[in-house]
Amino acid sequence: MTEADDRVQAVRERYGRIAEGxxxxxxxxxxxxxxxxxxxxxxxxxxxxxSVPAEANLGLxxxxxxxxxxxxxGETVLDLGSGPGLDVFLAARQVGLDGxxxxxxxxxxxxxxxxxxxxxxxxxxxxxxxxxxxALPVESAxxxxxxxxxxxxxxxxxxxxFAEIARVLRPGGRLVISDIVLNGRLPEVVEKDLLAYVGCxxxxxxxxxxxxxxxxxxxxxxxxxxDVDYLAGLxxxxxxxxxxxxxxxxxxxEDVLGRVRSVTFRASKPVR
Ligand SMILES: C[S@@+](CC[C@H](N)C(=O)[O-])C[C@H]1O[C@@H](n2cnc3c(N)ncnc32)[C@H](O)[C@@H]1O
Numbered sequence: 001m002t003e004a005d006d007r008v009q010a011v012r013e014r015y016g017r018i019a020e021g022x023x024x025x026x027x028x029x030x031x032x033x034x035x036x037x038x039x040x041x042x043x044x045x046x047x048x049x050x051s052v053p054a055e056a057n058l059g060l061x062x063x064x065x066x067x068x069x070x071x072x073x074g075e076t077v078l079d080l081g082s083g084p085g086l087d088v089f090l091a092a093r094q095v096g097l098d099g100x101x102x103x104x105x106x107x108x109x110x111x112x113x114x115x116x117x118x119x120x121x122x123x124x125x126x127x128x129x130x131x132x133x134x135a136l137p138v139e140s141a142x143x144x145x146x147x148x149x150x151x152x153x154x155x156x157x158x159x160x161x162f163a164e165i166a167r168v169l170r171p172g173g174r175l176v177i178s179d180i181v182l183n184g185r186l187p188e189v190v191e192k193d194l195l196a197y198v199g200c201x202x203x204x205x206x207x208x209x210x211x212x213x214x215x216x217x218x219x220x221x222x223x224x225x226x227d228v229d230y231l232a233g234l235x236x237x238x239x240x241x242x243x244x245x246x247x248x249x250x251x252x253x254e255d256v257l258g259r260v261r262s263v264t265f266r267a268s269k270p271v272r
Pocket of ligand 1: 008011012015058059060061062080081082083084085086104105106107110131132133134148149150151154155
């Protein structure tokens with residue numbers, strides 16, 4: 001196995017435990033307490049969260065991308081790394097019964113959890129498919145809108161992910177993604193901390209490299225819609241996580257504050 005394979009396997013195991021309820025939160029083993037507060041802190045409305053089963057919200061997002069996607073009835077939407085299904089269910093309401101929403105995730109326990117909630121909600125336009133973002137189980141040029149919340153930072157081969165997004169979008173299709181990117185380098189010890197990787201921090205790429213990959217995939221009109229300091233938000237919503245990261249790595253929060261950004265951005269596939 002390559003180092004990248006090891007990382008993907010560590011991510012799958014970690015999110016498997018989170019889906020089964022034996023581990024909580026995105027950023028470390030110490031997070032506890034109600035998870036909805038994390039989703040409210042990154043931009044979801046209270047009414048969004050009460051409209052889905054509680055099991056669909058594990059507080060794993062780092063933004064609220066659907067709020068910027070402007071979905072229309074009848075559209076086909078793809079959610080990359082759909083986890084427990086929160087964004088899939090919110091999108092399903094917006095596209096209605098004439099639309100379609102496909103969630104893709106590589107972790108069996110997440111897919112199972114999302115399917116249980118889908119059955120409770122009775123949404124026939126929703127489907128969860130097992131698969132990797134680097135090789136999407138989706139036909140080319142069939143998707144109107146792609147979304148993803150706090151997932152691509154976890155994938156070692158980000159170039160393939162953006163190439164796959166460009167492949168599955170219809171000409172003129174759009175994407176709105178929330179993700180973690182870096183503004184400057186992280187201390188090496190944090191960068192190397194595999195647990196931090198799985199917890200959404202050190203698998204992230206510098207933002208200029210990240211957006212270069214978006215452009216290299218042939219996606220255009222990149223526009224940053226929201227850019228906030230991820231650690232500042234984490235200090236406010238889950239201070240124990242930041243303490244755990246400091247204890248594990250010996251790096252003080254002052255040394256990383258401002259460098260880990262939660263960005264939400266839009267881009268589109270050219271019409272031709
Ligand atoms: C931080 S969680 C976000 C889940 C969901 N988007 C949310 O906001 O609740 C990351 C999810 O992405 C999935 N994932 C990570 N890497 C993946 C990959 N390479 N291919 C498919 N799914 C992946 C994990 O299994 C996990 O469910």
